Amino acid sequence: MGKHSKSRDPQREEPKGNRLTESQKFLKKFLTPAEQDSDAHEGSSETGKPDGTDADSECxxxxxxxxxxxxxxxxxTKQDFLDxxxxxxxxxxxxxxxxxxxITALHSKTADIEHRAESVENTLESLLTVTESQSRAIQLLTRRVEDLDNRGRRCNLRVRGLPESIDQPILKQTVQAIFNDILGQQPANDLQIERIHRALRPRGLPTEKPRDIICCLLSYTKKEDILTKARQLKVVxxxxxxxxxxxxxxxFTLQQRKLLKPLTDMLKERQILFRWGYPFSIQATIEGKTHTLTTPEDIHPFLQACKAENLDLIEWVKFVQLPKPTSLQHKEPWMEVTTPKSKRRKMKLTPEKLPPQDKTKDTG
Known part of the structure; x- marks a missing residue:
């Protein structure tokens, strides 16, 4: 009696042509899909063939x-990857x-530029300070020159409206007769007029207004009498x-008075007494108290006393005050930023980066 042979499962048994070695199964993972398809096709074609002999499968x-x-x-190879x-x-x-x-070059250039910009800003700030002080000095000098100019005209009177037909030779006699008539004196009475002439501008057309007549009297008192009586007459x-x-x-004084006309019109409308002062100013008496407007800094309290805060005097401010330079924007001081030693990333010393003596110790 012979030994019973083990029964074989035809489904679990693979054809000899489809058997793959372990190396083939491992490499099959790295093959491209096209190669896998070709291998699959070859395998399917081999399965379609009848089983060969064991010698053929071994070959x-x-x-x-x-x-x-x-x-x-x-x-x-590994050496290729290392290379x-x-x-x-x-x-x-x-x-x-x-x-x-x-980066180092850019850092040094940036630091130099920042230092230069900082020095320029400091210089510019000092120049702005000097400019502001000079503006105040110029404004003060302008007021003084204006006052000196008006003081030089203290004995002068200006006659407006006298026809151009009155020529220079008879101009003094005509004006003197007008002044004597205002004072109630004889026309031939000598008022000691030192100088008299028309305004220094070209003569206009006959249809235009005649030029003003400027006359200088030797006596300041006589000039004040003529001016006071003319104001009392109202019409000459x-x-x-x-x-x-x-x-x-x-x-300069005339231009300021012209620009302050909205203010004087308001004072007249509200029946507030005011007078012009020298050096240039305007003084108003409100409820028994005198308020003075001299510089642009006095506008707010003066208008507040007059109860006219909404009155616009910006044109007068532009005329008497120099424009202020634009101030620099506040900027934080530049600081050079460096990485602290505690936060610097320490380089790991690999065997390749170790000193020669450390390498020998490590290999030993």
Whole structure:
């Protein structure tokens, strides 16, 4: 009696042509899909063939192993990877070294630019301070020159409205007769007029207003009497022509009075008494108290006393005050930022970076 042979499961048994070695199964993971499809196609074609002999299957296995070995020989070795890593490290070191040099140069240039900008800003701030002080000095000097100009005109009177037909030879006699008439004296009475002439501008057309007549009297008292009586008369005529007797003032004073006309109109409308002062100012009496407007800084309290805070006097401010320079924006002082030693990342010392003596110790 012989031994019973083990029963074989036809489903679990694979055809000999489809048997793969362990190396083939391992390499199959790295094959491209196209190669896998071709292998699958070859396998399917082999399955379609009738089972060969054991010798044929062994030959095919040998051929497959030889193909696998030839494929493995074409793959990069460990030394190739080490050479590639060394080349990459060398290239990165060179690039990083160049970047560090450029960053260091930019850092030094930026620091120099910041220091220069800071010095320029400090110089500019000092210049702005000097400019403001000079502006105040110029404003004060302008007031003094204006006052000196008006003091030089203290004995001058300005006659407005006298026709241009009255020429220079008879001009003194005509004006003197007008002044004597205002004072109630004889026309031939000598008032000691030192100088008299028309305003220094070209003569206009006959249809235009005549030029003003400026006359200088030797006596300041006599000049004040004529001016006071003319104000009391309110209307002074020469023939059929109405004329005006005014105090001669500097151009700067006249321009300021013109720009302050909205203020004087408001004071007249509210029946507030006011007078002009020298050096230039305007004084108003409100509820028994005198308020004075001299500089732009006095506008707010003066208008507040007059209860006219909404009155706009910006044009007068622009005329008497120099424009203020634009101040610099506040800027934080520049500080050079450096990384603290405690936060610097320490480089790990690998065997390649160790000193020669440490390497010998490590290898020993």
């Amino acid at each position: 095919e296995s040998i051929n497959t192993d030889q193909g696998t070995l030839s494929y493995l020989k074409t793959l990069p 590639l890593a060394t080349q990459i490290k060398t290239t990165l070191k060179e690039e990083v070294g160049d970047l560090k040099a450029e 005529k020469y023939g059929n022509t109405e004329i005006a007797i005014l105090q001669d003032l500097s151009w």
